Structures are given as C-alpha cells and as structure tokens.
Amino acid sequence: MLKNIQAVIIDLDGTMLDTAPDFLVAINRMRAELGLTPLDITTITNFVGKGSENLIHRVLAVDFDEATIATHFEAALAAYQHHYLAINGDYSRLYPKVIEGLDAMRARGLRLACVTNKPMNFTLPLLAKKGLSDYFAIVYGGDSFPRKKPDPMALLQVCRDFKLLPAQVLAIGDSSNDAQAARAAGCPVLHVPYGYNHGEAIQNVDTDGIVGNLWEAAQLLSA
Numbered sequence: 001m002l003k004n005i006q007a008v009i010i011d012l013d014g015t016m017l018d019t020a021p022d023f024l025v026a027i028n029r030m031r032a033e034l035g036l037t038p039l040d041i042t043t044i045t046n047f048v049g050k051g052s053e054n055l056i057h058r059v060l061a062v063d064f065d066e067a068t069i070a071t072h073f074e075a076a077l078a079a080y081q082h083h084y085l086a087i088n089g090d091y092s093r094l095y096p097k098v099i100e101g102l103d104a105m106r107a108r109g110l111r112l113a114c115v116t117n118k119p120m121n122f123t124l125p126l127l128a129k130k131g132l133s134d135y136f137a138i139v140y141g142g143d144s145f146p147r148k149k150p151d152p153m154a155l156l157q158v159c160r161d162f163k164l165l166p167a168q169v170l171a172i173g174d175s176s177n178d179a180q181a182a183r184a185a186g187c188p189v190l191h192v193p194y195g196y197n198h199g200e201a202i203q204n205v206d207t208d209g210i211v212g213n214l215w216e217a218a219q220l221l222s223a
Contacts, residue, residue, distance in 0.1 A: 002188055002208070005221055006168045008105055009158050009187070012116035012123065013048060014174035014195025016098050017130060020045045021091035026084035027059055033079050034072060036063055046199035049175050051117045051142045056080055088122055089129040095194060101214025102135045108222055113158045117142035117149055117177070150180035155187055172217055179205045190217050
C-alpha cells in the first residue's frame with residue numbers, strides 16, 4: 001500500500017500543531033465583541049477543520065438562527081481574523097515527534113508539502129513561528145484554490161507540482177477531511193489519532209492506517 005512513496009502531503013491543524021488554544025482565544029475575543037458568552041475548548045475543537053468561514057458559522061450557530069447568523073457573519077469573521085492574526089501561534093504547540101518525523105522523512109529523500117484549510121495569511125506566519133517553514137517545498141491553504149479539503153483539488157495540484165502520480169504521494173492528516181480528499185485524489189492516506197476529527201472517532205475514518213505520530217509514519221515509510 002505504501003510502496004514507492006516519493007512525497008508526503010501533511011495537514012497542519014491537529015496533525016502538526018495543536019492550534020485549538022489559538023482558536024479559543026481568538027473566537028472568544030470575537031464573541032465578547034458581540035456580547036456573547038465564551039465557548040469551551042472542546043466545543044471549539046469540534047468545530048475546527050473545514051475552514052474559517054465554516055468555523056465562524058458554527059460558532060455563531062451556538063446562539064443564533066440562520067437569519068441572525070447572516071446579519072452578524074461578516075463582522076464576526078473580520079473580528080475573528082483580526083484577533084487570530086494578533087495571537088497566531090502564541091498559544092499553540094507542536095505535537096510530539098513532529099520535528100523528528102519531518103527530519104526522518106527529509107533524510108529519506110521524501111519531498112514534503114503542507115496542505116491545510118487554514119488561510120494562507122495565517123498559515124505562513126504560523127509555520128515560520130514554529131520552525132516548520134523550511135521543511136516544505138509547497139504550502140497551500142484553504143484560500144489557495146476555489147475549493148478546499150475534502151475536495152482533492154489542492155492534493156492533485158501538489159502531485160502535478162512534484163510531477164508524481166497520486167499513488168506516489170502519501171497524505172497524512174487527522175480528520176475525515178483528509179481521508180476524503182486523499183481518496184478522491186487517489187493518494188494513500190495515514191492518520192494521527194490526536195487531532196480534530198469534528199468530535200468523531202478517528203477509527204471510523206476511511207484510512208490506510210493510524211500512526212501514533214509523524215515519526216512513526218516516517219518509520220513505516222522506511223520499512
């Protein structure tokens with residue numbers, strides 16, 4: 001299943017970085033501006049993974065009906081983006097064995113890309129702040145293409161960029177978004193068990209395997 005892998009596409013939130021604490025701070029600062037009570041980190045974590053627009057819609061839906069969401073959405077999104085940019089990376093942390101895993105993949109000669117649904121103006125500074133930028137030849141965010149994961153568009157573009165067949169490009173993520181995108185692209189896919197799978201068990205996701213961390217994924221590819 002994982003033979004002749006030449007490149008790896010790695011998700012960001014919930015796969016390399018625990019960014020839920022950043023979301024918690026930015027969202028609750030936005031909610032305070034709207035006179036809303038704070039949300040807890042578990043609720044917010046379950047909303048993460050399908051892009052900023054979906055996140056803010058779900059955050060507003062805790063308190064508002066669809067018509068009221070529509071009234072507040074643009075201002076809420078702008079406030080969230082303002083607050084997120086102000087603290088981007090300040091409260092997030094690398095998951096265990098991320099650097100070791102990336103080093104091992106790079107030492108094996110694998111080409112690396114990061115594909116995330118986080119907007120690029122959040123993604124690039126965050127990768128730099130956490131010392132991850134230099135690992136990735138390609139970075140695509142949720143606003144890099146007309147459609148984001150679970151659509152395969154970004155994954156297929158990485159395959160074209162690297163001039164590789166999808167079967168030669170492994171995807172690694174933490175959610176059903178990553179699984180669906182990989183399957184649609186024709187890429188094999190592995191999952192880590194510790195991220196943000198919309199509150200659902202990762203064992204229920206269509207995956208080629210669950211690995212404890214990125215270092216374990218690298219060892220599997222070296223076997």
